[in-house]
Amino acid sequence: MLKIKEGSLQHWAIRIVGFALLALLVIYxxxxxETARIGQFASAFTLIIAAMSLNMVLGFTxxxxxxxxxxxxxxxxxxxxxxxxxxxxxxxxFYAAAVIAFxxxxxxGLPVLRIRGAYLALVTLAVAVLFPTLLRxxxxxxxxxxxxxxxxxxxxxxxxxxxxxxxxxxxxxxVFSYWLGLLVLVIVYxxxxxxxxxxxxxxxxxxxxxxxxxxxxxxxxxxTKVLIFGISASMCALAGVLATxxxxxxxxxxxxxxxxxSIIFLxxxxxxxxxxxxxxxIGGLVYVWxxxxxxxxxxxxxxxxxxxxxxxxxxxxxxxxxxxxxxxxLFAPTGLMGLLRKLTRRIMTIIPRDISPTQ
Amino acid sequence: MSLLKTVGLRASYGQVDVLLGIDIDVSEGEMVVVLGxxxxxxxxxxxxxxxxxxxxxxxxxxxxxxxxxxxxxxxxLGVAHVPQGRGTFSELTVxxxxxxxxxxxxxxxxxxxxxxxxxxxxLEERQNQRAGSLSGGEQQMLAIARALMSRPRLLLCDEPSLxxxxxxxQELFEVLKNLNEQDGxxxxxxxxxxxxxxxxxxxxYLLETGQVVASGSAxxxxxxxxxxxxxxxx
Amino acid sequence: MERLLQYIFDGLSFGAIYALLALGLVVVFxxxxxxxxxxxxxxxxxxxxxxxxxDWGVPLILAVVIGMVFGFxxxxxxxxxxxxxxxxxxPGGVFVVSIALFLGLNSLATMIWDRAEGYTMGSLFPNKxxxxxxxxxxxxxxxxxxxxxxxxxxxxxxxxxxxxTKFGLAMRSVASNPESARLVGVPSGVVLASSxxxxxxxxxxxxxxxxxxxxQLTPSLMFSVFIYASAAATLGGLDSPGGAVIAGLxxxxxxxxxxxxxxxxxxxxxxxxxxxxxxxxxxxxxxxxLFGSLKVERV
Ligand SMILES: Nc1ncnc2c1ncn2[C@@H]1O[C@H](COP(=O)(O)OP(=O)(O)OP(=O)(O)O)[C@@H](O)[C@H]1O
Ligand SMILES: [Mg+2]
Numbered sequence: 080m081l082k083i084k085e086g087s088l089q090h091w092a093i094r095i096v097g098f099a100l101l102a103l104l105v106i107y108x109x110x111x112x113e114t115a116r117i118g119q120f121a122s123a124f125t126l127i128i129a130a131m132s133l134n135m136v137l138g139f140t141x142x143x144x145x146x147x148x149x150x151x152x153x154x155x156x157x158x159x160x161x162x163x164x165x166x167x168x169x170x171x172x173f174y175a176a177a178v179i180a181f182x183x184x185x186x187x188g189l190p191v192l193r194i195r196g197a198y199l200a201l202v203t204l205a206v207a208v209l210f211p212t213l214l215r216x217x218x219x220x221x222x223x224x225x226x227x228x229x230x231x232x233x234x235x236x237x238x239x240x241x242x243x244x245x246x247x248x249x250x251x252x253x254v255f256s257y258w259l260g261l262l263v264l265v266i267v268y269x270x271x272x273x274x275x276x277x278x279x280x281x282x283x284x285x286x287x288x289x290x291x292x293x294x295x296x297x298x299x300x301x302x303t304k305v306l307i308f309g310i311s312a313s314m315c316a317l318a319g320v321l322a323t324x325x326x327x328x329x330x331x332x333x334x335x336x337x338x339x340x341s342i343i344f345l346x347x348x349x350x351x352x353x354x355x356x357x358x359x360x361i362g363g364l365v366y367v368w369x370x371x372x373x374x375x376x377x378x379x380x381x382x383x384x385x386x387x388x389x390x391x392x393x394x395x396x397x398x399x400x401x402x403x404x405x406x407x408x409l410f411a412p413t414g415l416m417g418l419l420r421k422l423t424r425r426i427m428t429i430i431p432r433d434i435s436p437t438q
Numbered sequence: 439m440s441l442l443k444t445v446g447l448r449a450s451y452g453q454v455d456v457l458l459g460i461d462i463d464v465s466e467g468e469m470v471v472v473l474g475x476x477x478x479x480x481x482x483x484x485x486x487x488x489x490x491x492x493x494x495x496x497x498x499x500x501x502x503x504x505x506x507x508x509x510x511x512x513x514x515l516g517v518a519h520v521p522q523g524r525g526t527f528s529e530l531t532v533x534x535x536x537x538x539x540x541x542x543x544x545x546x547x548x549x550x551x552x553x554x555x556x557x558x559x560x561l562e563e564r565q566n567q568r569a570g571s572l573s574g575g576e577q578q579m580l581a582i583a584r585a586l587m588s589r590p591r592l593l594l595c596d597e598p599s600l601x602x603x604x605x606x607x608q609e610l611f612e613v614l615k616n617l618n619e620q621d622g623x624x625x626x627x628x629x630x631x632x633x634x635x636x637x638x639x640x641x642x643y644l645l646e647t648g649q650v651v652a653s654g655s656a657x658x659x660x661x662x663x664x665x666x667x668x669x670x671x672x
Numbered sequence: 673m674e675r676l677l678q679y680i681f682d683g684l685s686f687g688a689i690y691a692l693l694a695l696g697l698v699v700v701f702x703x704x705x706x707x708x709x710x711x712x713x714x715x716x717x718x719x720x721x722x723x724x725x726x727d728w729g730v731p732l733i734l735a736v737v738i739g740m741v742f743g744f745x746x747x748x749x750x751x752x753x754x755x756x757x758x759x760x761x762x763p764g765g766v767f768v769v770s771i772a773l774f775l776g777l778n779s780l781a782t783m784i785w786d787r788a789e790g791y792t793m794g795s796l797f798p799n800k801x802x803x804x805x806x807x808x809x810x811x812x813x814x815x816x817x818x819x820x821x822x823x824x825x826x827x828x829x830x831x832x833x834x835x836x837t838k839f840g841l842a843m844r845s846v847a848s849n850p851e852s853a854r855l856v857g858v859p860s861g862v863v864l865a866s867s868x869x870x871x872x873x874x875x876x877x878x879x880x881x882x883x884x885x886x887x888q889l890t891p892s893l894m895f896s897v898f899i900y901a902s903a904a905a906t907l908g909g910l911d912s913p914g915g916a917v918i919a920g921l922x923x924x925x926x927x928x929x930x931x932x933x934x935x936x937x938x939x940x941x942x943x944x945x946x947x948x949x950x951x952x953x954x955x956x957x958x959x960x961x962l963f964g965s966l967k968v969e970r971v
Contacts, residue, residue: 194956195959197707197910198910198955198960201902201903201905201906205899205951209948212942213945345768391783393779397779398779398780398783400776401777401779404771404772405773408761408762409761412758412765509857510857521851521855525851527844529844529847530848537838538853539856541858542857585855585856
């Protein structure tokens, strides 16, 4: 087993190699793979962002929310309405969506975060269920187009240049979505990281571990909770904007606008590792991969899967997802991130610098 | 005849070893007291006997090895444990607490309830009150009465005097002494109030960091100058 | 007046069903401190089992009983195998597992009973056009009366079980203090598994009743019922069985009243929303429901 000092030459070497590999992969995907694959990654990015936003609230602060699909929807609808009805340029809708979702998030969070535990789960569940009915509401049809939703959200100023390399049969829009998604993802990741490493982050974790103790230590619990809920909502809205830009459609029963969306964000966060910064990234990639590989299993598949699932016409994707989730909770309750850490610890340990007596 | 005998009893919480091999012997009808500083492992010893913690070594109760048995089955053999901090069911009424105390019994329990109400009249006055709303002393009485409802042969009693007024403590010890002398109930008692404990007990074990450092008859321990200084406060 | 009475009759029956499912949530929550998100889907799955057995030629009433037994085994088995070991490692993980069950059971039902238009579900009670009594001018249909009676009877039995039997006392003792319960000899494993089992069996019955009222069976049968039931459990207090029943019945009646008297500018589609928003308001004033105690916090 290797022992490496933090900040030593080897440590930096590992970091640089890791980063280079990651960069290579990130460039490889849009320049070398097919349009469909690129699209999958683009949609993975939006889900990762949504899961990251949930992670701030649930993973780091310990406040459960099943209502994030509503914030996702707010982002999606903001973009769609501003672009289609008001002729906005897509780029600016990110700012608008973030601000609106922040305000709505704080408004919902202010009363709701008094409620705790299982009650909070059920109240936010109600938010998730209410949101689509609100979108369908006749009185709001002038804004949301009711049940049929808003489609053909077009934008003309979409750059078709591939950013890196040539398109060579790849769809320019998919490549653009990929880079745009990646950009937002990186920004959201950096914001999360900054928050967690700041004083705010320590307050969040203090609240999660023991709210009363945190309050005694001088953390303004209510303000911190509401603020982080608002920030989280606006991050989730960014994911919603991305989804709308990618697909050009938003409807009240779109997968991520309904309760199912909240559930998926939660799963991604848990599978990756709740309360870790990179957990949602791993979780999101695994989810999209699992979703795409299992979606096709059915009557026509062969081999073991065909044998097991040959009797049904329906896709067993969700069943497999559910089973996978149970297996993860049984054998790796800290998620894939926790598993990964355990594995790397077998191979090497990074010895932290001397902890200075002042914090 | 030995009713309870532990040999090399060990227990740990996660990585931390708390009991490092405890040998304790309680004879039929005897009242034995375990003394020791905070954190010495007294509570853990009791839990290891009653089966509420994983342990190793040997615990023989009434000729039967019980070290690998569960708490649910050990109580059926006749060991009742009054845990430190009482552990009453606060949402249940006083009477329900007594009834659940007799969970393992199939025969009629009404006469037992009546008997413990007689011993602790204050419980009878509050029989329909939720246990959580009782005073500390009343809860301790309830905890003991609940344990006795299973008609045990050995009573494990962990710091019954904790937080009680001296007068109530006196009263409780009187009850324990009577049970021991008149009903022949064997008692393994953990107590901080050493002077009081030494008066009622016949045998004493002194625990220090998970080990028995001294043991003997109550008189011998009480008479030992060195032990008095170190443990019994002069 | 006649109209009002009609709404109350219909509301009572729906409310009784919500209360049944909500009681399931409460039984599990009180016993183990966990929120079973799959309560509705377990009920749906059992209802399909009931339909299937009935379809094989077994009389419906017998099929319902078998379905409830199946539900008990499903619930108890889930607790004993998965839930318990997850709970040991991470208490929050149980909620995630229940979400996984929610997804898995729904998907499995879709795979097995794979027909878009659903199946016709028989009613346990007479259900011809003229099967009703008139009370003060309002029609009280036999099937609604039947649902109400059966649901209330089961709830009554449950209350007897909890308050009058030794097993009920054991269940409450485990909920109150698991370690002390073991010390008095209560086999906590059996008790915990049973609370999940009982909850799932009640779910099976509520599923059969909903199916009978709707006359139709699809995998989405229980979803909105579950939302109402969770609203009822929240409103009444997650650890208060009485609260769940009162809240369930009130939500059922309230739903009918809102649907009947709703002002035009809101419109029918917001019926569910009215229920949910009113619960919201209650929770803001009392964060642990109307009849719940404050100490409960776990998910
Ligand atoms: N649940 C637990 N998890 C981890 N460590 C524990 C636990 N309970 C006790 N310990 C540790 O085990 C040691 C012995 O504890 P124990 O409760 O047996 O002491 P005690 O002699 O009963 O003390 P006191 O007189 O304060 O009741 C202590 O160092 C304590 O910190
Ligand atoms: Mg102790």
